[in-house]
Amino acid sequence: MTSLPSPVYLAAGAATVSLGPGRREFSPRTARPGLDHYIQAAGREVLAQLSDPAGIDEGVIGNFMAARFNRQGHLGSLMTIIHPSLEYKPALRVEGACASGGLALATGIKSVLSGLADTVLVLGVEVQNTVKALYCADYLAGAAYYAGERKDGAAFLFPGLFSDRAGAYAAKVGPELARAGMARWYRNAVEHARLNPAAQEFHNSVADLEAQGLTPPNPRSFTDHLNLFDCSKVSDGAAALVVASEAGYRRLGLARADVIEVTGLAQVTANLTSPPPDLTELTTSRRAAAQALAMAGIGARDAGIFEVHDCFTISGLLSVEALGLAPAGGGAELVLSGATARAGAFPTNTGGGLVGYGHPTGATGVRMAVDLWKQLTGRAGDYQVPVAREHGIMVSMGGNDKTVVSLVVRR
């Protein structure tokens, strides 16, 4: 499709604190809020921005593994706890591993495009600190091909899979450059997070982040090519916004300046049972970004604000290559040049991204769109950057680059 059949907008974004290790108020031993809290908190913050909180036509909720983390299915129905007006309206839960939030956005957009809804409340949520990280790894392994990859995979399956990518990348560009690029990615992520009060790394006060990021990986206790700083943490959180037609957002009392327009959308799926064709490339993400950019009629460098899925620092480096901001193998150099930091030419993950803000898996894709919306409408508070160009782009990735949703937006 060359363009969306009719204009679709994103508005009224909200993201909760990403709670987990790193936040001062987090302790594994004390009781914490559950799914209900996060769904209500994010959903109600969206509704509070609308002139008519009962003006939502449909709900879509993105979530990956509540059935294991919280023993809760049927999340579409759970959305009704946000507001009584959601009762007896359509709502559904969508799942695509860590791209569940991205899929929720795509689903909401399709609903609006179908003409059956003018306003869709899109929410993403995940509450993962119900189990230790070791068992969290069991649940998240469902994002890979469980029958084929889990048994012989690493105890921490996904760090293991992306460690293999980091190893291949190091072999391609040289281990020092690869490690330096990953360490800089970590530093940027935490420095950005320190400006975002909702970020999991907001309280991080380590002086020399880059030195920490350069810590040599320990294959005995963790993985061959990733250290703990390379990883996004275990997070509880939710994010939400409204997807609307023009008539829809106006009905909710919003003006054009309050919303951003979706100008490109791509949803791409690759074979879950096949290994990646090239460990040093996010092949599916590359396709998704290219399709979304083509639909929007711009190149990646035409965008002024970027959100990529840095579940690991290596995914960050590979993502900027997949977007086309750097040539294959050039991601580390681009990041080391400072281009992806908040003051750089391509400000990326300005709220901290997955490494800095946190990665409540089902919420992440929605949170990315919320951050683009905040930056493009000047609502990012302390982490606001002057966005030099009118477009923004996000790539929401699920599993080992298997389900990808990319959105191009403009203010």
Add this chain to the structure above:
Amino acid sequence: MTELHTRLENVAVVGAAGKMGSGISLLLALELTWRALERRDATCVLNLIDVHDGALQDLLRYLRAQAAKDAEKQINRLRALFRDRPDLVDNQEMVQEFVFELLLRIRTGKTLALAREAWLVFEAAYEHEPVKVAIYRELAGLCRPEAWFLTNTSSIPIQGLSEACGVPGRMIGFHFYNPPAVQKLVELIQPAGCAPELAALAAELAQALRKRTVPARDVAGFIGNGHFIRDGLQAIRRVERLAPEHGFVPALHLVERVSRDFLLRPMGCFQLIDYVGIDVFQQITRVMAAHLGEDLHSPLVDHLLELGVKGGQSSGGTQKAGFLRYQKGQPVAVFDPDTGDYLDLDSPPVRAAEARLGPAPVPGLSWKALHKDPGAAAQVAAHFQALAGLDTLGAALAREHFLASREIGLGLVRRGVAQRAEDVNDVLKLGFFHLYGPISDYLA
């Protein structure tokens, strides 16, 4: 198959549910289970014997929780071990299987007859000679003639015990430090006439359990209590000397603060006695006094116990009040034997005494700040250098305590209880977490 592996097929722990016994049981249960899984040998048995049903149930709960923690910590080893088990895929499934494998090797019971088939019997019964003698006499009649006995006694001479119980040559001292699962030290006491194979096995076992061994001669108290008891008694005597001038409670506080903060120890002398238990402390002084003919009697200790002030830990692991009262593990008040009550550390008499101590030799330096610092040695040396030059009450008391502690250490070497000064120092560093050994050149 080594002698150790064969003997680990059937092991017993007597006094298994106590403070030391439960830690020893955990170490053995883990060792047996990993060995059995790695060598595909599922028959080994760990018999855990204690006199209290409730305590044995608590022990099983503790073992279940700790087994899961160990399996989680060693998840890569576990995943490799279960590679050919298609039914085990998740980390959680493997951890649960490990816990099950551990628990199915355990038999608990209240009768010593449970040790009948054991090749190795660990004993961690109450530190009271008649109790141990009674246990070993019964075991001697029950157990296989090849069975070996490893006693956790911290004070009773082993040759005499083994002969009195009819198991000469078959007993060795294998003295863990509290808590056994954490502390790296095992004091090995090989009595005269001990079978050399038993001594070799004990050394091999300690290595398998990742413990550092220090040899001690078979003299009541060995090295650890040889120092601890005398050091505790010198602290008590110093309090008694200072009490007329400062008052009992302030005097005790002075000595406690000096032995902890001015000597950079993890606990002051009185907190340590409370940790061990005042009753256990008394028991050990009696054993040592009886065997050594040395005056180790403290009327103050007797008096506290008569008042029911015992220290030690509750079953949940929290510190009970003794010389001191604790909140969240930290001392907050000192016992006053005259009133039978505790006086808060922030009460005026204690604060006045505190002011008399004078400043710390190096402000900000503490055991807590140094114990994980690889550069601690240089800072400890600087601390003692400062301590040598200070003309304060605190510094004077610290010097006196330190030199007396060194003399205790030297005495242990002179009497051959320790073969070398380093052995005394190692016991204090590994078993008591001291930053330095008492036999050092500081203040020389």
